[in-house]
Each structure stands twice: as C-alpha cells, then as structure tokens.
Amino acid sequence: MNATPRTPHLDALRKDGFVKIPSLLSTQQLRRLRESCEQTTKQVRQGKWPYVRTVPKQYPPWHEWRPGDNIWGVQHLLHPDMAQRNAFAELYFSDEVLSIVKELVGLKDDEHGDDQLVMELFNLLVSPAERQDFELCWHRDDVRPDVTPENEAQQLKEKSPEGKQLHAQYNIALFDDASLIVVPGSHQRIRTDEERNAAPFEPNLPGQLVVEMKPGDAVFYDSNILHRGVYKGVDTSTDLGRMTLHGSIGLAGHGSERARQVLQHAVGQWIGRAQFDLEGSKGERAEAMRQRLVEMGSGEGLGYSLVG
Template structure:
C-alpha cells in the first residue's frame, strides 16, 4: 500500500523545523532578470539617490535618513521595492504577487486557493513588505540572535505564551521569506526553536554568539527561497564586499499576511501592525500612483494594507 502524498509538505516542514527551503523557485532567466534590476536598485541606494535603506551598524528601525560612507559599512538593505517611485517597481511587483509565491503563501497560511480562483469572498491576503538585503561594503556586519516579535528580555513563561499566541496550531498569520539572487549563506537558525522557550544556554549566550547548539546555516543557491517562522531563533551574518565591486548578496526579503478580518483571534493585530507599519510603508501605500496595474488581486491586497493604517504611533518591535 502506498502512502498518500502530503498535501501540504511546505507547511509540514515549517511546523516541524521553523523553516522550509524551496529550491529553484526562479528559472535561470528570471534570476538574471531580477539580479539586473536588484543591482540597479542597490547602486541607486548606495549613491544616495534612494532614501529608504538599512544602514550599518543599525539592526532594527527606525533607520537613519543618510547612508553612512562605504568606509563605515554603508547599507545592508534597500527598503520599499514596491514604492511607486522605485525604478523597476512593476517587475518587483510581478514577482511579489506571482502565482508561484502566492501558492506557497496560501499553503502556509491555510488559504483556500480554489475558492480564490472562483472569486468567492473577500481577498484573504494582505500585502505587507518587500525589501532587498545586500552585502555591506568594506566591513562585515552581523545581526544579534533574536525573534522578530518577541523581546529577548521576557521571562520563560511569557516567552512560551507569546510563541503559542503568535503561531496557534503551528500557523502564523503571515509568511516571510528570503529569495536568493546570489549564493547566500547569511541566515542562521536554530531548528525547532519556534515552538519552545530558549534553553539556559541560549538565554545566557552572548547576543552575537558565533555558534549555538544545534544551529544551522541556511544555504541558498540563486533562485532558491527559504520561508521561515519569524519567531524562530535566528540571526544574520553579512560578509562585506569590496567598495565598488560586483554585488555579492542580492536577496529579496518579503512577507505577506492574512487580512486582519481573516486572522481575527489568531494573533495580536496591534503587534502585526507594528511589525509592518514600523517600516514606513503606511506613508505611501495609499497614494493614487501606488496602484500596480497588474491585476485585481494585488489591488485588493494593497487595499487590505491601507486599511491597517498609516503607522503613526505604533512604535517598534525591537530596539537596536
């Protein structure tokens, strides 16, 4: 007797390990195409001609308004790839809202894809964030061990309560991913840590501890993606590139969520609003020129984000 195929293999892996690698999500032609426009966006930002970025040595928002010089590390991320003034924005949107990405998101979030295809009910998905992670210049850069929505100072009891609240029955109300356009070994995770409190070793470790017990370096080839639970214990290690040299890291970093109505009761909506709106997306997503013009679903997802608010007064998830 043959064993029935698992209808949700990506979700099963995510629930078990806290992350799932999906190889070859992009074709070789798509990799070349997106590497070209991602390089252009990075070059523009390094030159001070795009005002939305992540800067060395800061890890979390709010971000400075002026990029530091390359001699101090420069930038490690380009924000707001879906902004109406971002060159290449339509092509970035075609990937972000593509069927291949949405199919994985719908599986992870438990969305009925067949119902959507038939046009039934409200749009269940929410447009969230789409950014680009890049190599700093001249100086290596590291993120400390963290969970995206849970402060490291909480007690073990509160940590467990929050983990269970943010991922009820092993599902989060959003799907977060890295898609590599260059070979990428920057993400380090502790598999299974999304379902448990930190051990005493983890709790007492240096925030930049080079190696925790059981950690794993997520290795991606161009075109590969990793979807991961945002509250898995993880950090980033960014190797510097030579100033003015070819880009050595171009990683599309995105997330999509369940519409607030669909996710009622599954997660503290204020926490999710803070996680998204702290990056400033609420300042432009409502603009008339923010329409994508590539179909009905993207506009419905954008409308769901507009309904979340502008982000004024929501604060920040993490400090540093």
C-alpha cells in the same frame, strides 16, 4: 470524497521553523531580478534612494540615507517612486510565491484564498561595502529577548496558533547566500538556559544551522524562530556580493497585532498612492492586497517590536 490536501511546506515549517524551496525562480526571472537589483543597489549607494538599512543598526526605525552610510538593505521595493518596482511587483504578487504563502497560512490555493491576503513588506538585503562585515544578533522578530520564560511561551503560542503564523516571511536568493542562521525547532519552545545566557553574537549556538541557498532558491521561515544574519562585506567595485529579496505577506483580520510588525517599517506613509501596473487577475489581486494594507492604518503610536 475529496482527499485531504497535502501540505509539505507547512509540515516542514511546523516541524523545523523553516522550509527551503529549491529553484523557485526560473532562469528568466532570475536574470531580470538580478538586473533590477543591481541597478537599484547602484542608485542607493549613490544616494538616489533614501530608504535604507545601514550598518550597524539592526532594527527599525531606519533613518534616510546620508553621505557616508554603508548599507546592508534597501527598503520599500514596491514604493511608487521606485524605478524598478514593476519587476519587483511581478514577483511579489506571483503565483509562485503566493501559492506557498497560502499553504503556510492555511488558505486554499485558489482565488478565494487571495481574498484573505494582505500586502506587507518587500525589501532587498545586500552585502555591506568596503569589506565591512556585519552581523545581526540572535533574535526572534517579535519577541523581545528580555521577556520572562512564561511570557516568551505565551507570546510564541499566540503568534503561531496551531503551528501557523499570521503571515509568511521569506528570503529569495539571487546569488549564492549563506547568511541566515537558524536554530531548527526553536519556534516551538522557549529558549534554553544556554540560549538565554548566550552572547548576542554567539558564533556557535548548539543546534544552529546555516541555511545555504543557490541562486533562485527561497527559504520561508517562522519569524519567531531563533535566528540571526551574518553578512560578509565586499569590495563593491569588483564584487556584487549577496542580493536577497526579503518579503512578507499577511493574513487578513488580525488588527494591531500584525499591524505593528508591518507598519513599524513606515510602509503606511506611502501605500495610499502605490497602485500597480499589473495586468489581468494579477493586477486585481495586487490592488486588493494593497487596499487591505491601507486599511491597517499609518502605524502611528503602535511602537516597535525590537530595539537596536
């Protein structure tokens, strides 16, 4: 008789709303990705890449880069015009990442599990320049803060059936990173009165935890855990600051519910021409995942999860 598969990562995600994976990246992967992200960030700050997240805006829709913008994120690392896309695609479609994803969304870790994965988003989070600190307010990614407690409870139940989400979301740190702050367990419950009435940037919410990562570490987290980000600005002439890869991978067959969350980032505008130069089974996997994203549509008329 086959033993029931162990699911330590899913168990931690269900309990706490996040799970940290130490040393997900090898030394070689870390070195290559650092080089790719340094080149990409330099190009973006010179205005050579238009798809960015800019201070002080927190949520999509994002505007294209303009002179004077201070960025905290680089969008669309898998875009066909991204110079470093092959390095990013190698990681995004890798066994290291997808084996964890499959566990978290309830799939077998084999080629049959691959058949239900959907390409979603892959972006880069960076430190703002000019020593300008930047913070995200407390939020859940797809539950608006003004909903009633009853509606909040219903949405949390629908978005994580049986404690599993319809996608897996992660941060992978290339340098030391202590930017993500979470309230463990909050993905399973509505907000307390104190949380509901807290200031948007409350620095000391009861039970909060700073997720500290070393280079190469990853954290996978329930996107509707109560969380925020705190990004320390740096002098970019002397300091790289943080560089953290931020991605999500979906589970097929969930229509407009997941489509809105993904396509609000405008990935539907270019995914139709984004074939990947990957060899063998990894290339086949990437193309199949890309095609499932194409099938989700362009995103027109689906709206946005959050405002701000």
